Amino acid sequence: MTDVVQNGQAKRVSNSAIFAGCAVFVAGMVGAAYASVPLYRLFCQVTGYNGTTQRVEQYSEKILDRTIQVTFDANISSGLNWEFKPARMVNPKIGETIQIEYTATNRSPRPTTGSAVFNVTPMEAGAYFNKVECFCFTEQTLQPGETVKMPVVFYVDPEIAKADETRNIKTITLSYTFYPSEPGKPVAALPEGNKAVDKKL
Structure with missing residues (x-):
């Protein structure tokens, strides 16, 4: 028992x-x-894996006597009734800090909030594309019918001209896609912090 x-x-x-x-x-x-x-996300930011750009606090101290073409792409996911236009193509010198502007318009009859995810192609260039300021660092809330300019301040690291896998790259494309989000609930793939975008036209 x-x-x-x-x-x-x-x-x-x-x-x-x-x-x-x-x-x-x-x-x-x-x-x-x-x-x-x-x-x-942290891994991608540190390594530039999958075309993830780098976020930096300072400008480049070296500028090469060689230009590189940078083009821009703008996309809106379903569920966000915005018009989103890319900046014009630029040809900065490698290492030169430059500012461009995207434009977004809220076409819905109510305030809506969006968060942008981004990448660079070719993906190998992601580790050398440095953003000092970007609207993608924070959520963006637009009032009905509101149009805002969304600046990006960036430079291409001069080291891109030394690496075997990137030295022959002639064109880089920076692409953004806006997704709808609720205020206070940022998309997990986005870096945190930074200044709010200037909404003056």
């Missing part, structure tokens, strides 16, 4: 241990899912 009781208790302990282990595993997987996006 004692053996039966002990075996029953052992089974209950074993089942409890398995349940606790499963609960810990599930909790760990959920935590990993939430952590994976910012960790992936």
Whole structure:
């Protein structure tokens, strides 16, 4: 009889241990899912992986006597009734700091908020495309019918001319896509902080 009781208790302990282990595993997987996006974002920002541009605080101290063509692309996802226009193509010197402006218009009858994700092609150039200021660092809320200019201040790192995989790149394309978002709930793929965009035309 004692053996039966002990075996029953052992089974209950074993089942409890398995349940606790499963609960810990599930909790760990959920935590990993939430952590994976910012960790992936950080990895992309540091390495330029997948065409992710770099965010910097300072301007380049070196300017090469060589230009590079930079073109711009603008996209709006479904669910956001905006018109979004890219800047004109520019040909800055490598290392030269330059400012361009995108333009966005809210075509809906109510205030709407959007967040922009971005990338650079060719992807190898992402690690050398440095943004000092960008409207993509924060959410953007537009009033009905409002049109805003959205500046981007950037330069192409002179090191792009040295690396074997990038030295022959002649054209870089900076692309943005705006997605609808709720105020206070930024898209996980976006860097945090920075100044709000100037909304004066």
